Amino acid sequence: MNDNLELPFEFVKFTADSPGIQEMNTMISSNDMIAVVLCTQGKVDIHIDSNEYSISKGDLYFYVPSFFTIVKDVSPDFEAIIIRTEYDFIIPLINKVTDIKSQLSIRDNPCMSLNDEQYNDIQTIINSLAERIEIENTSNFDTKRKRIMRELIISLGTTLCYEVLNTFFTNAPILPSIQDRKDTIVQQFLISLYKNFHNERDVAFYANQQSLSPSYFSTIVKCKTGKPALQWIIELVLVDAKQMLQYSDASIKEIAIRLNFPSQSFFGKYFKQYVGISPKNYRKKMRNER
Numbered sequence: 001m002n003d004n005l006e007l008p009f010e011f012v013k014f015t016a017d018s019p020g021i022q023e024m025n026t027m028i029s030s031n032d033m034i035a036v037v038l039c040t041q042g043k044v045d046i047h048i049d050s051n052e053y054s055i056s057k058g059d060l061y062f063y064v065p066s067f068f069t070i071v072k073d074v075s076p077d078f079e080a081i082i083i084r085t086e087y088d089f090i091i092p093l094i095n096k097v098t099d100i101k102s103q104l105s106i107r108d109n110p111c112m113s114l115n116d117e118q119y120n121d122i123q124t125i126i127n128s129l130a131e132r133i134e135i136e137n138t139s140n141f142d143t144k145r146k147r148i149m150r151e152l153i154i155s156l157g158t159t160l161c162y163e164v165l166n167t168f169f170t171n172a173p174i175l176p177s178i179q180d181r182k183d184t185i186v187q188q189f190l191i192s193l194y195k196n197f198h199n200e201r202d203v204a205f206y207a208n209q210q211s212l213s214p215s216y217f218s219t220i221v222k223c224k225t226g227k228p229a230l231q232w233i234i235e236l237v238l239v240d241a242k243q244m245l246q247y248s249d250a251s252i253k254e255i256a257i258r259l260n261f262p263s264q265s266f267f268g269k270y271f272k273q274y275v276g277i278s279p280k281n282y283r284k285k286m287r288n289e290r
Contacts (some may be wrong), residue, residue, distance in 0.1 A: 008089030009157050011130050014262065016042065016078040035063040035084040036164055038122060042078030043256055044164055046071055053078075053111045058119045060164070070201040070247060081158070087191060090229055093161050100183040100224050106168060118167050124182045125160045127210070132156065185217070197236045199260045203229045241267075245283040252279045 014037070043056040047070035055061055063069065063082075094103060114122065136149045189206050200206070206229060207217035218229040225232070237259060244255045256267035270281045 007153060007157070009083055009085040011126070011133070012082040012084065014078075014082055016074050016076050025076070027227045034087070034090050035082050037061040037063060037080050037082050038119075038126065039078075039080045040123070041080075042075040044071065044075070044078050044080075045073040048110060055111060058114045060112050060114055060122070060167070062106050064107050064110065072244075076094075081130075083126070085157075085161075088155075089157070090161065091187070091191070093158060094165070095184070095187070097162070097165060099180070100186045102169070103187065103285075104225060112168060112171050114167065116172075118170075122160070122163055122167065125156070125163055129153065129156045129160060182220050182224055185212070185220050189217075189221060189229065193232060193236060197233060198258065201233050201237060203233065206233075228241070234274060238271070240281070241271060242275075242282065242286075245279055246286040252283075255279070 037055075037060070039055050039057050039059045039061070041057055043054060045052065045054050046061075047053075051071070080117070132153055136146075136153065141149065166192040192206055192209055196205070203218055204214045207214040211219065212220075214229075221227070221232065227235075239248060241255060241259060244250055244258070245252075248255075250258070250265070253264045256264045259267065261267035261270065268278055268280075271282070275282060277285070
């Protein structure tokens with residue numbers, strides 16, 4: 001993610017003037033990365049799925065795949081630091097200290113307020129890491145030295161990851177535990193689901209990826225998450241459809257195409273089956289309530 005050192009994470013400073021923040025009701029989504037947002041000044045009000053959060057200085061927000069973040073209001077002095085990381089870097093670290101239940105608790109509780117000590121500790125690590133990256137990127141080292149520096153910086157990134165996790169589980173009412181084989185199956189399912197739900201809505205597709213029968217696979221998912229695999233798929237498709245209907249200008253036909261439905265009519269029947277009203281009426285209803 002970093003051009004010079006090829007790091008698996010990067011820092012981005014967000015302000016009230018940053019793209020995606022300037023316009024209210026802007027939908028921000030991504031299914032290929034995990035991020036931590038630390039608010040350092042001002043305030044922003046966001047809508048995540050069906051929940052609303054007011055984030056101010058000292059608040060930490062976890063951005064995980066499948067969430068759609070809607071910016072509702074932002075103060076002129078808003079500033080935040082975003083640390084974006086690749087799956088291949090963050091997932092092995094998380095797996096060492098948490099099971100799927102703990103990971104879902106982060107997904108379901110993405111915002112938390114830090115006390116002064118926690119905020120200062122995390123801010124200090126972020127600042128040190130960002131400064132070290134800047135120094136190394138502007139230095140003219142040979143290949144061997146660059147490799148050493150890259151590993152050194154990655155180790156600092158690992159420290160930051162565990163500091164954030166430690167803070168979360170210090171503040172949260174759930175204790176992390178080591179995952180088992182079934183946890184790994186569910187985690188791989190969720191990662192694949194976030195990447196493929198636009199094109200794949202069949203449980204068999206996800207079960208086949210792990211060489212499991214659909215029935216056994218779905219039983220494992222339900223055992224670990226409380227919901228069968230098909231429900232996860234349906235909910236994610238519907239969340240995406242609802243957000244596009246409410247916040248985008250895409251036509252219903254265009255939304256059906258984006259979600260890989262064979263026709264607008266098929267999409268309409270699918271949506272109405274689970275939501276109770278047609279996409280057209282849902283869009284009208286939600287926009288009238290805004």
